[in-house]
Amino acid sequence: MKSQKLPQTDSIKELAEFWQTHDLTDFEDELEEVTExxxxxxxxxxxELQPQDVEAVRETARQRGVxxxxxIREWVLEKIRTALGKS
Known part of the structure; x- marks a missing residue:
């Protein structure tokens, strides 16, 4: 008789911790095939950026708390949307 169920989480860390102490074969009846x-x-x-540009990016990111x-990803996506005429 099993005392635990499979964890319902998207956290990689939580899943890794769970599987460190459990065996997959104990849960075969609860598994389902993933097709996607x-x-x-x-x-x-x-x-490639010049050192002063890297420092400017880091300072701006620090000020914004990201x-x-x-x-940089946010900036690139903004430019892509603008270029494609999307807001």
């Missing part, structure tokens, strides 16, 4: 991707694939694009990566 679980994780959305993203493409990484690298850009990471430099999040800030």
């Amino acid at each position: 991707p679980v994780f959305e694939r993203k493409t990484i694009l690298q850009i 990471s430099d990566t999040e800030l």
